[in-house]
Amino acid sequence: MALRLIKGDLKYQKQIVEMLDEWTEYNNTYDTNHSPAAIFQNDYHDFENYINNLDYLEPNKGLVPQSTFFCLDDVRNIIVGAVNIRHYLNDFLLQYGGHIGDGIRPSERRKGYATQMINLSLDECRKLGIERVLITCNRDNIGSARSIENNGGIFENEVENDGEVLRRYWIDLTNKYGTGCFPILENDPDKNAVLEPLHENLHLNLPEKCIFAFLSDKIIKDFVVKNNGREAGVFETVFKNSPVYIFDNYNNKDAICLIQSPTGSACASDCLDWLIAYGVKKILAVGSCGVLDNIAAGEFLVVEQALRDEGTSYHYMPPARWARPSKQLSDQVYELLLKKGLKCDKVKSWTTDGFFRETKGKIVARKKEGCKVVEMESSALMSVAAFRKASFAQILFTADSLADVDNYDDRNFGRDVQPAAMQISFEIMKEIDLPR
Numbered sequence: 001m002a003l004r005l006i007k008g009d010l011k012y013q014k015q016i017v018e019m020l021d022e023w024t025e026y027n028n029t030y031d032t033n034h035s036p037a038a039i040f041q042n043d044y045h046d047f048e049n050y051i052n053n054l055d056y057l058e059p060n061k062g063l064v065p066q067s068t069f070f071c072l073d074d075v076r077n078i079i080v081g082a083v084n085i086r087h088y089l090n091d092f093l094l095q096y097g098g099h100i101g102d103g104i105r106p107s108e109r110r111k112g113y114a115t116q117m118i119n120l121s122l123d124e125c126r127k128l129g130i131e132r133v134l135i136t137c138n139r140d141n142i143g144s145a146r147s148i149e150n151n152g153g154i155f156e157n158e159v160e161n162d163g164e165v166l167r168r169y170w171i172d173l174t175n176k177y178g179t180g181c182f183p184i185l186e187n188d189p190d191k192n193a194v195l196e197p198l199h200e201n202l203h204l205n206l207p208e209k210c211i212f213a214f215l216s217d218k219i220i221k222d223f224v225v226k227n228n229g230r231e232a233g234v235f236e237t238v239f240k241n242s243p244v245y246i247f248d249n250y251n252n253k254d255a256i257c258l259i260q261s262p263t264g265s266a267c268a269s270d271c272l273d274w275l276i277a278y279g280v281k282k283i284l285a286v287g288s289c290g291v292l293d294n295i296a297a298g299e300f301l302v303v304e305q306a307l308r309d310e311g312t313s314y315h316y317m318p319p320a321r322w323a324r325p326s327k328q329l330s331d332q333v334y335e336l337l338l339k340k341g342l343k344c345d346k347v348k349s350w351t352t353d354g355f356f357r358e359t360k361g362k363i364v365a366r367k368k369e370g371c372k373v374v375e376m377e378s379s380a381l382m383s384v385a386a387f388r389k390a391s392f393a394q395i396l397f398t399a400d401s402l403a404d405v406d407n408y409d410d411r412n413f414g415r416d417v418q419p420a421a422m423q424i425s426f427e428i429m430k431e432i433d434l435p436r
Contacts, residue, residue, distance in 0.1 A: 002321060005069035005120045008051030016070055019079040019105045020044045026106040036101040038068045038084035064090055071117045075365050080108040083121045087128055096161045098134035099125060114147035122151060122173060131174050139165040184311055187318045197277035204233045206279040207246060207255035211425050212272060214287025219418045220260045229258065235271050256429050265310040265353060265380035272381055276388045282329060282432060283392045285381055286425040288399035288414040289373040292363055295398050297411045302334045303394040304346040306379035307371055310353040313383035323379035326391040333393045336428045347372040351379035360405045397421050
């Protein structure tokens with residue numbers, strides 16, 4: 001889901017009217033109404049007048065100032081619901097209505113939209129300076145209650161209004177943590193943590209240039225032996241120790257270090273953070289990717305954006321849909337690949353934690369957003385580097401194919417390309433020249 005709240009606007013007329021038509025037909029058919037009252041207070045067929053009279057900035061006919069938003073799914077380009085935010089509470093709202101009135105259109109219910117829409121609404125409440133938000137729902141509406149509770153709603157009591165029993169919930173917006181629907185979105189910009197990458201106090205001074213390789217043990221070891229690398233230190237984990245090697249015996253002004261990265265965004269990010277703490281500043285990651293389009297095996301790509309469908313990046317950078325590498329370093333890497341006569345493209349990549357959850361629906365959605373490939377670390381590594389103010393670029397070589405979702409092809413997972421990828425990355429890193 002890629003949801004955001006928008007104001008009524010002529011450019012969204014088609015999508016908004018389509019939703020209102022559906023809601024009207026449903027309400028007439030079933031003699032019910034689970035929509036915010038504000039979206040039907042004026043005739044939407046006169047659309048310009050309709051959108052111009054949705055909001056009240058001053059009290060109006062006994063109603064408090066209020067703002068109305070529509071919830072847009074950017075991927076599918078449809079309006080999935082609407083929300084009305086009252087800027088403060090009068091006696092009736094304090095007892096029954098609350099700050100937020102929300103609803104999901106009938107065809108989009110039970111898909112998880114309500115939880116996220118309420119979360120977006122809470123951001124709007126913060127902008128209005130509201131510190132405690134009251135939300136109510138019908139006692140029988142279990143889904144609505146769950147969506148409120150998912151956003152940190154604390155149940156206070158039940159009240160009766162016009163034969164309906166309403167549940168009243170309060171959400172405290174002054175508490176930074178524990179009130180959002182998704183803990184992973186509660187970003188803390190504090191640069192200091194209880195456990196820091198330098199906690200071991202190693203006597204380790206790494207070169208600024210680093211190749212961060214998602215390649216096999218054999219490829220790494222053979223390359224180290226062939227090129228007279230020396231072991232300088234070890235990144236230790238419970239499952240595996242990854243030596244970091246230094247190459248400084250060639251005609252180049254900068255030494256280069258090389259490490260075999262752990263797999264997965266969390267472990268890979270820990271490793272990268274550790275390297276940066278001990279002196280690394282310019283990182284070139286290299287590894288394989290799955291293709292979502294019909295791209296031949298063994299093609300080299302440079303990632304220009306990575307979709308943040310993993311967890312680790314949100315601990316380093318504020319919530320956003322995309323992560324980006326260092327433009328200057330990425331541009332240099334791209335130009336050097338072309339200079340070597342290699343066919344190369346810049347791509348958007350889908351970074352996911354769920355290797356076995358790359359579903360048909362997700363693949364279709366990611367392709368609509370422009371993703372050509374899928375991997376498991378890029379967006380997290382970009383976020384770590386950005387947080388630590390290091391330069392980062394990513395080379396991918398195409399491996400397995402998900403282009404035909406009914407006929408998955410592992411294409412040997414790109415194993416035969418690994419030796420070339422290692423050598424090419426090393427040659428490129430030797431030529432990288434960024435200002436200190």
